[in-house]
Amino acid sequence: MTMAIDIRKKAYAPYSRFQVGAALLLSNDVIVTGNNQENAAYPSGLCAERVAIYHAGAQYPKEEVSLMAITATSLDNPVTTPVxxxxxxxxxxxxxxxxxxxxxxxxxxxxxxVVYKANSISDLLPLMFDGSQL
Structure with missing residues (x-):
């Protein structure tokens, strides 16, 4: 979580002023981080979680993601509840x-x-869609 906090502070969020950081622990004990990257054409930006997980997939395609830590804050208001x-x-x-x-x-x-924990994405995304349904 400390690495997620550190990378959150480097987020590029000039429009929303909402900074998010993510850190992933891989099966080889490498930690990959990412933060949100905004763009004036709003849909063109990317969230911290996807920056981190896509980077891990690109650089360490054979490694498993063991855990993900996410932290978020606003430059305008403190965010005290888990995001x-x-x-x-x-x-x-x-x-x-x-x-x-x-x-x-x-x-x-x-x-x-407080920090919340989900044991799996299925805790946050029940009835998820995946390639087996194609």
Whole structure:
């Protein structure tokens, strides 16, 4: 979570002023981080969770993601309640869980305070869609 907090502070969020950081622990003990990257054309940005998980998939394609830590804050207001991944990020995480046939523990928090834990993306995305339905 400390690495997620550190990378959150480097997020590029000039429009929303909402900074998110994510850190992934891989099966080879490498930690991959990501933060949200915004764009004036709003849909063109990318969330921290997807930045991190896609980077892990690109650089370490054979490694499993063991856990994900997420933290979020606003530059305008303190965020004291845990902030879970958005729907698009949940779907991306689901893809990697299915690919590796192993759950990813997900820990999430606000700027500080309580940390919630999901044992698998299925805790946050029940009845998920995956490639087996295509």
């Amino acid at each position: 879970p991944p958005c729907g698009a990020c949940r779907q991306a995480i689901a893809e990697y869980e299915v690919k590796q046939a192993k759950s990813i523990e997900i820990y999430f928090m606000g700027e500080y305070g």
